[in-house]
Amino acid sequence: MNSPAESTAQPHSAGTEPRISVRNLWKIFGKHAGSVVGTGLAEEDRETIRKRTGATVAVRDMSFDVHPGETFVVMGLSGSGKSTLVRCMTRLIEPTSGTMLLDGEDVATCTPQRLRELRRSKMSMVFQHFGLLPHRRIIDNVAYGLEVRGVSRAERYARAREMIEMVGLAGNEDSRPGQLSGGMQQRVGLARALAVDPEVLLFDEPFSALDPLIRRDMQSEVLRLQRELHKTAVFITHDLSEALKLGDRIAIMRDGALVQIGTPEDLVGNPADDYVRDFVKDVSRTTVLTAGSLARPARPDEDTDGPAVPAETVVGEIVAPLADGTAPVRVTGYDGAVLGYVGREDVLRVIAEDSARAADTATAGV
Numbered sequence: 001m002n003s004p005a006e007s008t009a010q011p012h013s014a015g016t017e018p019r020i021s022v023r024n025l026w027k028i029f030g031k032h033a034g035s036v037v038g039t040g041l042a043e044e045d046r047e048t049i050r051k052r053t054g055a056t057v058a059v060r061d062m063s064f065d066v067h068p069g070e071t072f073v074v075m076g077l078s079g080s081g082k083s084t085l086v087r088c089m090t091r092l093i094e095p096t097s098g099t100m101l102l103d104g105e106d107v108a109t110c111t112p113q114r115l116r117e118l119r120r121s122k123m124s125m126v127f128q129h130f131g132l133l134p135h136r137r138i139i140d141n142v143a144y145g146l147e148v149r150g151v152s153r154a155e156r157y158a159r160a161r162e163m164i165e166m167v168g169l170a171g172n173e174d175s176r177p178g179q180l181s182g183g184m185q186q187r188v189g190l191a192r193a194l195a196v197d198p199e200v201l202l203f204d205e206p207f208s209a210l211d212p213l214i215r216r217d218m219q220s221e222v223l224r225l226q227r228e229l230h231k232t233a234v235f236i237t238h239d240l241s242e243a244l245k246l247g248d249r250i251a252i253m254r255d256g257a258l259v260q261i262g263t264p265e266d267l268v269g270n271p272a273d274d275y276v277r278d279f280v281k282d283v284s285r286t287t288v289l290t291a292g293s294l295a296r297p298a299r300p301d302e303d304t305d306g307p308a309v310p311a312e313t314v315v316g317e318i319v320a321p322l323a324d325g326t327a328p329v330r331v332t333g334y335d336g337a338v339l340g341y342v343g344r345e346d347v348l349r350v351i352a353e354d355s356a357r358a359a360d361t362a363t364a365g366v
C-alpha cells in the first residue's frame with residue numbers, strides 16, 4: 001500500500017542479485033493480528049486499526065532489497081518498527097505475513113532446523129545489550145558460534161584470536177565480559193558476530209547505550225571493518241548522523257511503514273515528505289554530497305593535474321585540497337580512472353545552497 005520514494009542512485013553492487021529481498025512483510029501484534037492483512041482494514045492507519053481490533057501494526061507492508069557488500073541502514077523514531085523489522089528478518093519474532101529471501105531462500109517459511117543452520121552460518125546479530133556469556137572468557141565468547149557448529153578447539157581458538165585482534169582487543173582473551181568497558185564489550189560482540197564468517201550482519205541499535213565518544217569510535221570501527229570485509233549489513237538506528245555515516249542506503253520508517261529509501265545524498269537532497277525533511281533539515285550537504293556526484297568534464301582552460309580524490313569523498317573534505325592550489329581536484333573511481341573534475345566554484349555552489357536552505361528554514365521558523 002505504501003509507495004516509498006526509491007533511490008534512483010545505484011548502490012556499488014547494483015547489477016548483482018540482492019543478498020536480501022524483503023517483500024510485503026507485516027508484523028501485527030495482538031489477538032486479532034490475522035484479521036488485518038488482506039482486508040480493507042490494512043489500508044487504515046495504525047491508530048484506527050488499534051482502535052477497531054486492539055492489534056498493533058509494528059511493521060507494515062515493507063519491501064526492499066539489500067545488495068551484497070552494502071550497508072543498509074533502517075532509521076526511524078522510537079516505535080517506528082525498526083527492531084521488530086530486524087527481528088522478523090531473523091525470525092526472532094514470527095512475521096504475520098510476507099517473505100524474507102536470503103540468497104533466494106525464504107527465511108520466513110524455512111523449517112526450524114534450517115533456521116538454526118542459517119543463524120549459525122549465514123547471519124549474525126549484534127545487539128545493544130551485547131548478549132555476552134558473563135562467566136566465559138572473551139575468547140570463549142568469541143568462539144561460541146564456532147563451538148556450536150562443532151569446529152575443533154584449536155581451529156576455533158585460532159579464529160577467535162584473529163577476530164579479537166581485528167577488533168583491537170588483543171591481550172584481553174582471558175578477561176571476563178564484566179572486566180571490560182561497554183565499548184570493549186561491544187567490540188567483543190562484533191568479533192563474535194564476525195567469527196562465524198556470516199554473509200549478513202544484522203545490527204540492532206548496537207551503539208545506543210555507549211557514550212558519544214566511544215560510539216563514534218565504534219562507528220569508525222564498523223566502517224573500517226566494512227571496507228576490509230565487505231559484509232552485507234543491515235544496521236538499525238534512531239540516530240541520523242550514525243545513519244548518514246554508515247549507510248550506503250538508508251530506509252526511513254514511520255508508524256511501521258517505509259517512507260523513503262535512498263543514499264544519504266538522496267535523503268538530504270530530495271526528502272520524500274515533511275517527515276524526512278524534518279529529519280535532515282540541519283544536515284549540511286557538504287557532509288553527504290560526494291565528489292563523484294559533482295564530477296564534470298574538464299573545461300578547456302583548466303589544469304587537469306590537480307590532486308586526485310576518490311569518488312566517495314564528501315565535498316567538505318575536498319575544500320582543503322582545493323584551497324591549496326587553483327586546479328580542480330581529479331575525481332577517481334575504484335580502478336583509479338578519472339571520472340571527472342570538481343573545482344572551487346562547484347564546491348562554493350553547494351555551500352551557497354546550504355546557506356540558502358538554512359536561511360529558508362530560519363525564516364519558516366521550522
Ligand SMILES: Nc1ncnc2c1ncn2[C@@H]1O[C@H](COP(=O)(O)OP(=O)(O)OP(=O)(O)O)[C@@H](O)[C@H]1O
Binds near residue numbers: 057238
Ligand atoms: N511484543 C510486542 N507486543 C505488542 N506490541 C509491540 C511488541 N513489540 C513492539 N510492539 C509495538 O510495535 C511498535 C514498533 O516497536 P519497535 O520496538 O519495533 O519500534 P522501534 O522503532 O524499534 O523503537 P525503539 O527505537 O524504541 O526500539 C511499537 O508501537 C511497539 O509498542
